[in-house]
Amino acid sequence: MEALFIFIAKASCLIAVFYFAYYFLLRKETFFTGNRYFLLAGLLTSVILPFIIYTKVVWVDPVPVSYAPVANYHYASSYTPQIAEEESFEIDWNLVYLAIYVIGFSAFMIKFAIDFYSLNSVLKGKKIKQQEDFKLVDVNENIAPFSYFDYIVYNSSLYSEAELQSILEHEKVHSDQHHTVDVIISRIFCILFWFNPLIWFYKKAILQNLEFIADSEASKKISDKKAYQYTLLKITTHETCVAITNHFYQSLIKKRIVMLNKNQSKKWNYWKYYAIVPALAAFVLLFQIKTIAQEKAATAKTIKESSTSANQDSETFKITKTTTDQELKVIAEKIKQSHGFDVAISNIKRNANKELTGIKINIKRGSQEVQTVQINGDEAIKSFGLVVSTEGNDVKKIGVVTDAETNKSMQLQDRIADAEEVNSPANNDIVPPTPPTPASVGNIVPPVPPVAPVFPAGALPPAPAVDMSKMPKPPVPPKNTMDKVAMQKFEKEMEEFEKKMEKFQPNIDAMSAYGDAVSEIMSKRGAIFEKEMEKYEVAMQKFNFDMDKFNMDMKMKFGPDSQEYENSMKQYQQDMKQHQLEMRQYQLEMKQKEKQMKLREKELKRWERENKKS
Structure with missing residues (x-):
C-alpha cells in the first residue's frame, strides 16, 4: 500500500513539472503539434518514470x-x-486514504461509462454518409458539432453552406489526426488522479491545444479566415455537448481567435522543450536512485584471520x-x-x-x-x-x-x-559503566569516583518441565442448546475433560508456584538494587563536591591559564560526557529488564487465571 502512495506522489509530481513547463514556456507559442506531443509525453512519463529505478552499488x-x-x-x-499487549483502537489512515481514493475513482469511472452510453445513444440509429475516410452523421438535435474517431456529427439545418464547410474542415482535422485518442487518454488520467487539481488543468490544456491545431489546419484550407472566425462565434450559442469527443464549440473562443491571428513563433524558441530535461534529471537523482551497500569479496582465510585477531x-x-x-x-x-x-x-x-x-x-x-x-x-x-x-x-x-x-x-x-x-x-x-577518573596534575590526587551498583545476581529456581501440548482441550458446546442429543454428548465430553484436567492440575500448580517464586525473588532483588542506587546517587553527590574542591585546588596552585590543567580538564569533561551517556543507557537497559520481568510475571498470572477458569 505504501508503494502505491509513493507511486501516486511521484506521478503527481511529474504531472506538475510538465504542466508548469507548458504553462510558463509553451502556452503562448504556435508550436501546436509539438505542444500536443509534449503534453502526451508528460502523461506517459508520469506513469513510466517512477518504475525506473537506477541501482547504485557502494562497495564496503x-x-x-x-x-x-x-x-x-x-x-x-x-x-x-x-x-x-493491551489492544487499543487505532485508525489505519492508509486504509482511510485508500478508501477515499477508491470511492472517487469509482465515481469517475461510472461517469466515464455514462458518457460512453450517451455518445452511443446519439449515434445509434442515425443515417451515416461515407465521405472519403470520414463518416458524416447529420442529426436533428441541437448539439454542438463534434468528431469521434472517424465519425463527424453535426446538425446541418443550423448552419449555412459556408459555415457547414468550415465546421467539416475543422472536424476532419480532429478525425484525421486521431485527436480522440488524446481526449480519452486525458480523461483516463483524470480518473486515475482525480484528487490532483492540476490534472484537470492539464486536461483542459490538451483540449485547447487540439482546438488550436484544428483551427490552424482548417484555416489553411479556407480562403476567408474572417468568415471562419464568425463561425466560431456563432457556434458558442449551442449549449449541449457530448463528452469524450472533440467539440467544435469551446468556451474560450477568444483564445482560439487570438491564436489564429498570431504570428508564427520563431524556431529558436524550440529550446523551451528542452527546459524540462534538467527537471527530469533532478527528479531521477533525488528519487530514482537506490543505493545498495555490498561487501567486498572476502576469502575464508581473511575471515578466519580477522576472527583470530579479535x-x-x-x-x-x-x-x-x-x-x-x-x-x-x-x-x-x-x-x-x-x-x-x-x-x-x-x-x-x-x-x-x-x-x-x-x-x-x-x-x-x-x-x-x-x-x-x-x-x-x-x-x-x-x-x-x-x-x-x-x-x-x-x-x-x-x-x-x-x-x-x-x-x-x-x-x-x-x-x-x-x-x-x-x-x-x-x-x-548488564554491566554498569565505570566513571572516568581525572588525571592527577602535580602532586594533587583527584577523588576516586564511585562505581554504579550491579543488579543482584543469583540462580533462579529450576523451572518445572511441563509439556503444555499435552494439556487437554475443552469441548466445544453445540450451537443449538435445544438439541438434547448434542447436549448430552457435550456433558459427557465435559466430564471426561474435567477428569483429564484433574490429572493435569499438578502441572498447572507447579507452573503457578514457579511463577510466584520467580516474582518474589526478582521483587526482592529489585528492592535491593533500588537501595543500592540511592546510595550510589549520594556517593556521586559527594564525588561531585570533592571534584569541585579538586578543581579549586588546581586553580590555586597552577592558575586557570595552566596548559597542563586545561588539557587535563578538557579530557576529563569529555570522559564525563561519555560516562553520562553510558549511565543513561545503563539505566534504560535496567528499566527495560525490569519491565520484561513484570510483563513475564503478568503473563504467568494471566495464564494461571485462564487455566483455573477452564
Whole structure:
C-alpha cells in the first residue's frame, strides 16, 4: 500500500513539472503539434518514470566475522508464555486514504461509462454518409458539432453552406489526426488522479491545444479566415455537448481567435522543450536512485584471520540431531583436556529415528557453574555449537552459538534462552559503566569516583518441565442448546475433560508456584538494587563536591591559564560526557529488564487465571 502512495506522489509530481513547463514556456507559442506531443509525453512519463529505478552499488569492506560467545543459557520450560499487549483502537489512515481514493475513482469511472452510453445513444440509429475516410452523421438535435474517431456529427439545418464547410474542415482535422485518442487518454488520467487539481488543468490544456491545431489546419484550407472566425462565434450559442469527443464549440473562443491571428513563433524558441530535461534529471537523482551497500569479496582465510585477531584462539564443538552418545563423550573430554572446563551431559532423549530431542549440558570450571544448556521436546533439536575462545590475557570463555547467527538471546526448539556473561557467577548481563577518573596534575590526587551498583545476581529456581501440548482441550458446546442429543454428548465430553484436567492440575500448580517464586525473588532483588542506587546517587553527590574542591585546588596552585590543567580538564569533561551517556543507557537497559520481568510475571498470572477458569 505504501508503494502505491509513493507511486501516486511521484506521478503527481511529474504531472506538475510538465504542466508548469507548458504553462510558463509553451502556452503562448504556435508550436501546436509539438505542444500536443509534449503534453502526451508528460502523461506517459508520469506513469513510466517512477518504475525506473537506477541501482547504485557502494562497495564496503567486509566486517570480520568472529564468534562472540553467549553464555549461561537457562531454559524456562517447554511452555513459552507470550507477552499480552493491551489492544487499543487505532485508525489505519492508509486504509482511510485508500478508501477515499477508491470511492472517487469509482465515481469517475461510472461517469466515464455514462458518457460512453450517451455518445452511443446519439449515434445509434442515425443515417451515416461515407465521405472519403470520414463518416458524416447529420442529426436533428441541437448539439454542438463534434468528431469521434472517424465519425463527424453535426446538425446541418443550423448552419449555412459556408459555415457547414468550415465546421467539416475543422472536424476532419480532429478525425484525421486521431485527436480522440488524446481526449480519452486525458480523461483516463483524470480518473486515475482525480484528487490532483492540476490534472484537470492539464486536461483542459490538451483540449485547447487540439482546438488550436484544428483551427490552424482548417484555416489553411479556407480562403476567408474572417468568415471562419464568425463561425466560431456563432457556434458558442449551442449549449449541449457530448463528452469524450472533440467539440467544435469551446468556451474560450477568444483564445482560439487570438491564436489564429498570431504570428508564427520563431524556431529558436524550440529550446523551451528542452527546459524540462534538467527537471527530469533532478527528479531521477533525488528519487530514482537506490543505493545498495555490498561487501567486498572476502576469502575464508581473511575471515578466519580477522576472527583470530579479535580472539587469539577459538574452537567450536558442534552438536547436531545425529550426534551419537560416544561423540558427546569425546566432546566433553576434549573441552576438559584442552580448556579446563568440566562438561556434564545428561537427560539425553532420542526419537524413533535416533535423533536427539532432548539434552542437558552443565559446564563448570572448578566450583563455578558458567554454562547451562537444556533442550527438551518431541522434535529433533536444531544444530548448535559450544564455542571456547581465548582472549589476549589468556582468559577463556565458553558460549553457545546457532548455525544461523550469534545473539544474546536465541531460541532453540521454541525454548527461550536468556544470555548471561561468562565471567559473572550468576544472572547479570548488564554491566554498569565505570566513571572516568581525572588525571592527577602535580602532586594533587583527584577523588576516586564511585562505581554504579550491579543488579543482584543469583540462580533462579529450576523451572518445572511441563509439556503444555499435552494439556487437554475443552469441548466445544453445540450451537443449538435445544438439541438434547448434542447436549448430552457435550456433558459427557465435559466430564471426561474435567477428569483429564484433574490429572493435569499438578502441572498447572507447579507452573503457578514457579511463577510466584520467580516474582518474589526478582521483587526482592529489585528492592535491593533500588537501595543500592540511592546510595550510589549520594556517593556521586559527594564525588561531585570533592571534584569541585579538586578543581579549586588546581586553580590555586597552577592558575586557570595552566596548559597542563586545561588539557587535563578538557579530557576529563569529555570522559564525563561519555560516562553520562553510558549511565543513561545503563539505566534504560535496567528499566527495560525490569519491565520484561513484570510483563513475564503478568503473563504467568494471566495464564494461571485462564487455566483455573477452564
